[in-house]
Structure formats: structure tokens, C-alpha cells
Amino acid sequence: MDIKNLTLIGTKKMLDDKELSARELWRALFDFAKKENKEIHGFLRFQEDESKWKGLPIAVKDNMLAVGMPTTCASKILENYQPSYQATVIDKLEKNGLGIFGKTNMDEFAMGSSTESSAFGITKNPHDLERVPGGSSGGSAAAVASGMALAALGSDTGGSIRQPASFCGVVGLKPTYGRVSRYGLVAMASSLDQIGTFTKDVKDAAYLLNIISGFDKYDSTSSKEHVPNYLELLDEDVKGLRIGVPKEYFIKGMDADAEKTVRNAIKKYESLGAEIVEISLPHTEYALAVYYILMPAEVSSNLARFDGIRYGYSIERDLENGNATLDDVYKISRAKGFGAEPRRRIMLGTFVLSHGYYDAYYLKAQKVRTKIIQDFNKAFEKVDVIATPTSPTPAFKIGEKISDPLTMYLSDIFTVSANLAGVPALSLPCGIVEREGKKLPVGLQLIGKHFDESTILRAAHSLEQAL
Amino acid sequence: MSIIDIKQIEHLAELARLKVSDEEKDKMAGELSAILGFVEKLDQADVVGVLPTSNAAGIFNAMRQDAVDQYNKQKELVKAAPASKDNLVKVKAVFE
Numbered sequence: 001m002d003i004k005n006l007t008l009i010g011t012k013k014m015l016d017d018k019e020l021s022a023r024e025l026w027r028a029l030f031d032f033a034k035k036e037n038k039e040i041h042g043f044l045r046f047q048e049d050e051s052k053w054k055g056l057p058i059a060v061k062d063n064m065l066a067v068g069m070p071t072t073c074a075s076k077i078l079e080n081y082q083p084s085y086q087a088t089v090i091d092k093l094e095k096n097g098l099g100i101f102g103k104t105n106m107d108e109f110a111m112g113s114s115t116e117s118s119a120f121g122i123t124k125n126p127h128d129l130e131r132v133p134g135g136s137s138g139g140s141a142a143a144v145a146s147g148m149a150l151a152a153l154g155s156d157t158g159g160s161i162r163q164p165a166s167f168c169g170v171v172g173l174k175p176t177y178g179r180v181s182r183y184g185l186v187a188m189a190s191s192l193d194q195i196g197t198f199t200k201d202v203k204d205a206a207y208l209l210n211i212i213s214g215f216d217k218y219d220s221t222s223s224k225e226h227v228p229n230y231l232e233l234l235d236e237d238v239k240g241l242r243i244g245v246p247k248e249y250f251i252k253g254m255d256a257d258a259e260k261t262v263r264n265a266i267k268k269y270e271s272l273g274a275e276i277v278e279i280s281l282p283h284t285e286y287a288l289a290v291y292y293i294l295m296p297a298e299v300s301s302n303l304a305r306f307d308g309i310r311y312g313y314s315i316e317r318d319l320e321n322g323n324a325t326l327d328d329v330y331k332i333s334r335a336k337g338f339g340a341e342p343r344r345r346i347m348l349g350t351f352v353l354s355h356g357y358y359d360a361y362y363l364k365a366q367k368v369r370t371k372i373i374q375d376f377n378k379a380f381e382k383v384d385v386i387a388t389p390t391s392p393t394p395a396f397k398i399g400e401k402i403s404d405p406l407t408m409y410l411s412d413i414f415t416v417s418a419n420l421a422g423v424p425a426l427s428l429p430c431g432i433v434e435r436e437g438k439k440l441p442v443g444l445q446l447i448g449k450h451f452d453e454s455t456i457l458r459a460a461h462s463l464e465q466a467l
Numbered sequence: 468m469s470i471i472d473i474k475q476i477e478h479l480a481e482l483a484r485l486k487v488s489d490e491e492k493d494k495m496a497g498e499l500s501a502i503l504g505f506v507e508k509l510d511q512a513d514v515v516g517v518l519p520t521s522n523a524a525g526i527f528n529a530m531r532q533d534a535v536d537q538y539n540k541q542k543e544l545v546k547a548a549p550a551s552k553d554n555l556v557k558v559k560a561v562f563e
Contacts, residue, residue, distance in 0.1 A: 331480075348499055364509055369519070
């Protein structure tokens, strides 16, 4: 058994054919991952309860609630939090023959692009241990890339699946807003958050999307739109498919080698019979600014629930004297429980929503968001898929950007638009660049129409076979 | 250029119920000002007559029956709180 290269579909066949027992599989993967994790630190914890070693093992980002183990969001404020209920996606995985193998590291509350803001230590990129795996779902990406996991779930608010998938050389899919229930996902920015997948190939992405998609009465933003069989259309070719290349995504400051790799991938589509169309998404330049207003505003509201009263870290547990006031419990618990990035975003969000600033920031950003959506709608009248780089650079060095928040934010520049518009997007490994003797993966981003994951999966599958 | 000063940081910290140390106030004022400086490019966008978006996938008015769904883990929820009494969450006095 080639443990590092196991896929979901391939392993399922081995289990179904009784070539391998689930127990043997879990034991082998567990032993391998425990050892590998000492260096990579993609997992925060593993499934130690052997009675749960059933079916296909899958890793889950530590912001989705699974009963029986803590959910921490890589934050001190939830360090010992034991969920009393389970996320809908976890229920769906378990009902469909998958088991939770472990919980993966992430930027604290999914806030970051490098997994360096985790309160429980950084994760390293398996392709170069001196580099970050990307973020915020860096643990999930690194776990799949290193072979510690067959596949993983992550969440994507501004690129948190696609950017780490790109940095680690795996397939990362952010479905349409509303495609997958978020019940039991710890909310960061509710108008943008979406659960998605990390897999070793496109087929596994389609397989997992089949399982996790669909309406859920516990998530009022989940959609009743029909869920097709995503595996069915995968093998069709891309002849005649119209692929739009937006000029705004090939900008100054883009890594030259990475750009060349992405352009070559797009050229490859032409040789496969697709039609390449130059398009324009004129409001792209505003996307990051819109994102860094709307997202912190929603963060400041969502994180208000961590108040030191009901669950999570509280100074109430530390102080034996009764001197603290109610106000102290709120303020000190939150100050000690949250790390620097959540605190910064709470303050920024509070500012843009505060009296006298709401119209100038929040309302304005919501209006520009409408323009960004209109850009996509117009573009999709002419093309079926939009192809761009996933990230302006390959994986950067650990420590390179963590001290300057604004520089870190710029690494989301190509990914936030899809969240603002709610459209599905996927990152596919499309080549490598060499840096200091290390081979670093580059990702191609494919963006589709609302609820048209089928087309981006088909386009990705076609290129994957050709590369 | 919107510059956030220490006084505003203190006001925001109060609104957000977040204790911020003196040293951190200074740092935050600088970082927030830099981010707000960056987002000010939105002033160049023409949004006259444009409606704001809150749900990008066009899901409006998700309705359901106004029916009670029982949740049977009340004890577990209370147990998660740092302090409880008689199966109720206990908090500090609200009035001094």
C-alpha cells in the first residue's frame, strides 16, 4: 500500500474489494501520520478512539464541530471546548462511510493566510519546511499534500481553501455560497464563509462534493438548488468550452515564474479545444478593500458570542475571589482568549460599523460588492469558466509577512472576489517553480457560475489529465 | 486619510468589550489606520444608484414553519459555562 498516494475513490475500491480492512488502513495511516506530523504539524489532534476507526478516514479543519473531540478554532478561547452537537457536514460524512481521522491546524478563527496565527503552533509546507502552507486552512492542505490524510475539509472566507491548496499542490474547492450547509461551522464572516474540500485529485473533489452538498434546515442560507451527480460529467472534454482570462488578474507584482506557469496551463486548454477569451472584471481592484471592510464587520459581530459567560475561556475559572465585575469577565476573558489577529479584526469591524462611519465604510463596501457581482454576471454571458492565478506568489517563508498585517492581506488578492460574488472556485496544481533548490507548486484558479461546480470540475479534470 | 487615534481605540475597545493594554493601543492605532488608508480606494468607485448586497447567491427570505424544535442537551450546555448553580448559568451581578 502506497500510503502517501491514497485517494478516496481508489481506497474505497480497495475496501469494497476486501483487499484491505478499514482497521488496517486506519492503523497504517495513523502510524504514518503521527510520525510525519512531528515535522509538519498539520494536525492538532488525531482520532484516538479506535472504535471510530471505520470507513474512509478524512481530516477536518478544527472549526467544524465533531462530537467526541474538542473544537478549538486554533484559539485559546476555545482551547478545551467540547461541542454538544455536530456539524451537518460531519453527519453527512459519517452517513456516507467516512470517519473523522483528526482535526487540522488553522489560522486562529480562520483569520490569516499562512496558519502562523494559530495559538497552537505553526504548520510547515511539506514541499519546503521553511515555508508556510498558506492559510487559513493550512493544516488541511499540508495534511493532504504530505499524505497524512486522503482528503480534508476546510473553510474558505476569502481564499482559505484555494490559497493553501495552491501553496501545497493539492486540489482545493470552494463551492457556491449556499451549496454546503454551514451548520456547526464556527462562523467568521457569515456572508462569505463556505465549507469545501482538499483532495489529491479532481475526481475525489467531485466525490466529496456529492456527499456534503445540499439544503439543510438548520442553515437558512443553504440553497434548495438541485444537487447534480458531480462525478457523472467529469470525463467530458472541454472542446468548445469558453474560458475567460481577466486582464486584471495579471498584474504588476505577480511572481514572473508563477505567471508563466499559469499562462502555460491556460495555453494547454487551447490545445485541448477550449476557446480562450480575454475578458475584463473592472471592479477587481476594489475587491480586497471591500473584503477588508465587510469581513471584519461580520467578524466583530460573530465573535461577540465569546464572552466568558457561556463556554470557552473565562477568567471566571481563574479567579477564585469574587472581585471581578461582569464587565471584567467580558473584557479580560476576550483580551486573554483572543490572539492578535482576531482582536485587530474585532476592533476594525467595530469601527466600520460604529456610529458616523457605517455609511462611509460598510454600506459603501456592500454597494461596491454589487458592482463586483455584476462584473461576474456580465463576464459569464460570454464565457463558461474564468481562469486566473490562485495566488500572486508561490508559498512564502515562515515569518516573512506575519509582522505586517496589510502585506499579509494582499496574498488574498486573487481569491476574495469569488467569495464576494458567492461563485464557486477551485485551485488546481498546474506546475512548479524552483526556489532555492525546492520545488514549489503553483495553482490555477477556475471560477464558475453560481451552482455550476460541474463545469469547473470538468475543466479541472480535463487539464489534470493533460498535464 | 482616516487616522485612528488612541482615544478612538479606547472607545472601540469599550464598544467591543475588549481590554486593550496601553502598549497595544498605540500599535493598533497604527495598524488600523494603515488598513483604513488602504480601503479608502473605494472612494474612487462610482456607486450612485447601486443597491447594497448582503447575500451574494440571491437567497432571500428563507422561511420555515414557526415550530419548536426540541434540543435535549440542556445540561451539557450549562456544564460548558464557567459557573453554574441549580442547572442555570451563573453570572456576576449585573447591577452594582
